[in-house]
Amino acid sequence: MPYLITLDASHNEITDFFGFEPPKNLKEVNFSHNRMSAMKDLSAYPSLRRLHLDHNDFHEIRGLENCVSLTYLSLAHNRISSIEGLGDVPLKEISLRGNQIQRIENVRQLRTLQSFDLAFNKIRSLSGLENLDLLGTIDLEGNQVTEIKEVSHLHDLPLLRTLNLQQNPVQDEPDYRLAVIFLLQRLTSLDQREVTVEEKVSAVNKYDPPVEVTAARDHMTHLVYQLTQPQVLFDSTLPSLDTPYPMLVLTGPQACGKRELAHKLCRDFCDFFAYGACHTTRSPYFGEVDRCDYHFVSEEDFQHMTRSGKFIETLRYGGHLYGLSREAIEGAARDGLACCVHMELEGVYSLKNTYLEPRYVLLVPTDSEAYARRMRQRGLYSPSQIDAAVGRVDFYVHVHRERPGFFDNTIPCGERTSQNARQRCCPSAALASSKQACRVGVCISLQETASIQRRQQRAQEALTGRSPGVFSQLFLRCRSLHAPAQVDPSVSISRS
Ligand SMILES: Nc1ncnc2c1ncn2[C@@H]1O[C@H](COP(=O)(O)OP(=O)(O)OP(=O)(O)O)[C@@H](O)[C@H]1O
Secondary structure: OOOOOEEEOOOOOOOOOOOOOOOOOOOEEEOOOOOOOOOOOOOOOOOOOEEEOOOOOOOOOOOOOOOOOOOEEEOOOOOOOOOOOOOOOOOOEEEOOOOOOOOOOOOOOOOOOOEEEOOOOOOOOOOOOOOOOOOOEEEOOOOOOOOHHHHHHHOOOOOOOEEEOOOOHHHHOOOHHHHHHHHOOOOOEEOOEEOOHHHHHHHHHHHOOOHHHHHHHHHHHHHHHHHOOOEOOOHHHOOOOOOOOOEEEEEOOOOOOHHHHHHHHHHHOOOOEEEOOEEEOOOOOOOOOEOOOEEEOOHHHHHHHHHOOOEEEEEEEOOEEEEEEHHHHHHHHHOOOEEEEEEOHHHHHHHOOOOOOOEEEEEEEOOHHHHHHHHHHHOOOOHHHHHHHHHOHHHHHHHHHHOOOOOOEEEEEOOOOHHHHHHHHOHHHHHOOOOOOOOOOOOOOHHHHHHHHHHHHHHHHHHOOOOOOOOHHHOOOOOOOOOOOOOOOOOOEOOO
């Protein structure tokens, strides 16, 4: 039968593997469900493309090395315990399901493989699959994979879209599905279920949230904690369309000089700025003064403050917590001054979600080498802290480049002339509002006075129940017009 192309001899009792002289053009052979136990050399079958050998009694794979046309091989439900003997066969699909394979090995050279069925074996590790660049489907159902990190062996497979890990112990790991979706973001099907866009977004938000998401969570946390407390009116910083409370935020990577600049501004323009000391759980460096540089508190106290709604934003940086309290801002505002604070970019993102409308000034090192050297010279930071800080410079630059207007002004660091920095942060430049130039309470304009009066009017109406305005729950009666009111803690409005 020289023209025979397909031979189906399945479901018989054949024991002899290819016990016949092969027709030259034979392309597909099905010997499934027979009683064969040993594979033989198939060099004489150069045209063979598809070979079905399921449900036999094979213990090992051999004799296929010279099958230069073989693209499909199925050896499901045999007794194979190791993957070998596949040489450089140009296989696109292999099924080895239902065998006794423990390790994925000797498959590196199968560069054309697109689908690999290894279900129902005894595989624990996914190591070995790393270089199979064309692999799109992997079935590992019913194996013994226990750790999510095994999935990282598949991370670099550019075409992988379908993965099945059903009936593996790893499925019992907490957040298994989201973790796998996060590690393999190209997947369209996991465990025979479509991977939805929502799942992909949730996975990224959980394991590598964009800064906007982190900031939104931070803001939400503090807002909710604040709303669970009896409401106290911080009237000096109330939101107002006309005259937002003036505030200055210096941002930039750690130790770029923003803290020194903040202190200097508060000294040089003491009629305009007051330093807003944040809280931190890190211990003071030599020379740092409690309440002046930071409020140094324990982690427990910090968490307690968080739960009491005291913070407007917080950040965990370098293993320590940092937080800007509402009181720090209000303290400056009560004295008729603009609060000047410094923080990392995440804090800025969070602050941008609040009703405050600070001016944001970016300090960015222009020379990474010099910046790293300065950090080293301070003698406070480990090499990894320095690397982390230097590595974040790009983050700042990226935001500055991609989001025009995100910062109100920029100061290249290393710029030793603090004069320039001073100019860029001098009260008129730093506090100029995009809506309307506003000034600190030293000299209150007519417009500002009118605005304060309007706010008080609204607060009074809210208190007497006449108009429950948007911010009514935040309002507290303000007694003086010109000196922004001292908050009387005994007079607080509880939420109804
Ligand atoms: N409330 C806050 N929110 C976000 N970031 C903050 C906050 N308070 C401080 N930071 C920032 O956290 C980083 C680490 O602060 P820390 O004071 O420990 O660093 P530093 O080595 O003294 O550097 P720097 O001179 O920049 O303050 C700094 O970039 C600082 O500006």
